Amino acid sequence: MQVYLPIAEMSVDAMLLLGIGFGVGWLSGLFGVGGGFLLTPVLILIGIPAPVAVASGANQTLGASVSGLIAQWRRDNVDARMGIVLLTGGLLGSLLGVQLFAALRKAGQVDLAVSFFYVVVLGTVGALMVRESVRAIFRRRRTGSAAARAHEHTWLHGLPFKVRFRKSRLYISIVPPLAVGFGIGILSAVMGVGGGFMLVPAMIYLLGMPTSVVIGTSLFQVVFVSANVTLLQAIQVGSVDIVLTLLLLAGGVAGAQFGAAMGTKLRGEETRALLGLLVLAVAIGLAWGLVSPPENLFAIGPVQ
Amino acid sequence: MRAAALLLALLALAIPAAAQPASTPLLTADLSTDRVEISTGFTGASVIVFGATERLIGAESGEDVVVLATGPAQPTVVRRKVNVLGFWVNGPAATFPEVPGFYAIAATRPVWQALPEQVRRSARLGLDALPLRAEGSQAPAFRAALLDLKQQDGRWQEYAAPVSVAGGRLFSARISFPDTVQTGDYRIEVLLVRERRIVARQELFLRVDRVGTAASIAHVARAMPAVYGIGCIILAALAGWLGSVIFRRG
Numbered sequence: 160m161q162v163y164l165p166i167a168e169m170s171v172d173a174m175l176l177l178g179i180g181f182g183v184g185w186l187s188g189l190f191g192v193g194g195g196f197l198l199t200p201v202l203i204l205i206g207i208p209a210p211v212a213v214a215s216g217a218n219q220t221l222g223a224s225v226s227g228l229i230a231q232w233r234r235d236n237v238d239a240r241m242g243i244v245l246l247t248g249g250l251l252g253s254l255l256g257v258q259l260f261a262a263l264r265k266a267g268q269v270d271l272a273v274s275f276f277y278v279v280v281l282g283t284v285g286a287l288m289v290r291e292s293v294r295a296i297f298r299r300r301r302t303g304s305a306a307a308r309a310h311e312h313t314w315l316h317g318l319p320f321k322v323r324f325r326k327s328r329l330y331i332s333i334v335p336p337l338a339v340g341f342g343i344g345i346l347s348a349v350m351g352v353g354g355g356f357m358l359v360p361a362m363i364y365l366l367g368m369p370t371s372v373v374i375g376t377s378l379f380q381v382v383f384v385s386a387n388v389t390l391l392q393a394i395q396v397g398s399v400d401i402v403l404t405l406l407l408l409a410g411g412v413a414g415a416q417f418g419a420a421m422g423t424k425l426r427g428e429e430t431r432a433l434l435g436l437l438v439l440a441v442a443i444g445l446a447w448g449l450v451s452p453p454e455n456l457f458a459i460g461p462v463q
Numbered sequence: 464m465r466a467a468a469l470l471l472a473l474l475a476l477a478i479p480a481a482a483q484p485a486s487t488p489l490l491t492a493d494l495s496t497d498r499v500e501i502s503t504g505f506t507g508a509s510v511i512v513f514g515a516t517e518r519l520i521g522a523e524s525g526e527d528v529v530v531l532a533t534g535p536a537q538p539t540v541v542r543r544k545v546n547v548l549g550f551w552v553n554g555p556a557a558t559f560p561e562v563p564g565f566y567a568i569a570a571t572r573p574v575w576q577a578l579p580e581q582v583r584r585s586a587r588l589g590l591d592a593l594p595l596r597a598e599g600s601q602a603p604a605f606r607a608a609l610l611d612l613k614q615q616d617g618r619w620q621e622y623a624a625p626v627s628v629a630g631g632r633l634f635s636a637r638i639s640f641p642d643t644v645q646t647g648d649y650r651i652e653v654l655l656v657r658e659r660r661i662v663a664r665q666e667l668f669l670r671v672d673r674v675g676t677a678a679s680i681a682h683v684a685r686a687m688p689a690v691y692g693i694g695c696i697i698l699a700a701l702a703g704w705l706g707s708v709i710f711r712r713g
Contacts, residue, residue: 397688
């Protein structure tokens, strides 16, 4: 069944979009991430213009994360104060990121920039995840080591503007969480991702937050930053396609439930190793696209 | 007696018509529809141009019918990829400010066989007769790439579909619009060619519009982007919440 996407100005098979939504939702339920990092490249691959893929990807991430946030909030796993600090950085970052995106679009380098960001970010995160989880599998130790690191004092603890984050059991400067939020805000605007897959390790290893509140707090940040990206992309670039978003969400929420059910059967470090490999595979695929000789040297597009 | 009288009456009617050929037009044409609607299920559309000529069409009579469809101008940029440090990036670009977003030509035989080159060029009959003025890089490769890529995605067509002739004087041609067709006013020109001259010409107009949900979405997104953005946020959040409720119960 073909459906016409009013903003992308093309028609796509609705079943294909539902299937992509289901597949990405399944993986995101399995690994506990939003899945935006998989969705945007897949959309570009099936011929959706990069600006529409990025903007609608952010919109989809918002929808996919809302149910998770509600569940975590009910279980009292959200550090709202930390969330608001991260979010402040995130909103500023996404504001800058959307400007950057509009400038890149004008220069005709959007596709390159999106791919490049993906290769660098996914490559780094994927490699780190695989390394960490492979070590963990060899040692067969639980993730308790992460919490132990929270008590190590580094130069990060010497920064000013210290605030007490009760739920995270932390007394740290607000500068590192602001910076983390800001960086991920930029990336989410350019890549169309929520940034959960980067935020979760950053919160554990950089900020030293306890794992119990990490998922809930990262979802808090992801929901609001992706809402902001959606709004800014709609105003500045005009590339959010709500028909595309809703089709992807319809498949995604169904897939996420199946994924989450399956995820409980896997060990933590095995899950992380698989997610790391998946992230690395996407990065390598995109890197190949950047270095392999293109089929056609020329490309046409509308004038912005 | 009656039959003979009727025959006489018919003959009387027929004789003046034959004596004054000018009263029948050289060419009449119309479209199967003057509106193409892009709805939520749109996958492309085709429109039939049909009509009749006064004399027989074909090689023996030397009469040819040419159908030309042009869409609104769509400024297009052509970019060439270059290899920088092993990466393929978008390099030099040429902007074509005045190219039609849609162009299709069909004829009973290729126009270059039926018309002198000068006439063909001034009437813009054929893709190579389009005045493709470029800003930026002037290399001919950009022009060639534009022609090539526009034809690949179906927005420019040269003799892609035939003009078929029935009964010697009735002609019809199908114009196919791809799903990426632009909205706006389209002009269909039907030309009658005789003895290497254009002897008759008829212009028809066609409008491509979004309708229904697709139209409202595109309209709101363009006219009120902030409202549209907030709407997208609320809808996505609702869909996510609703989905989790349905699937958890089920």
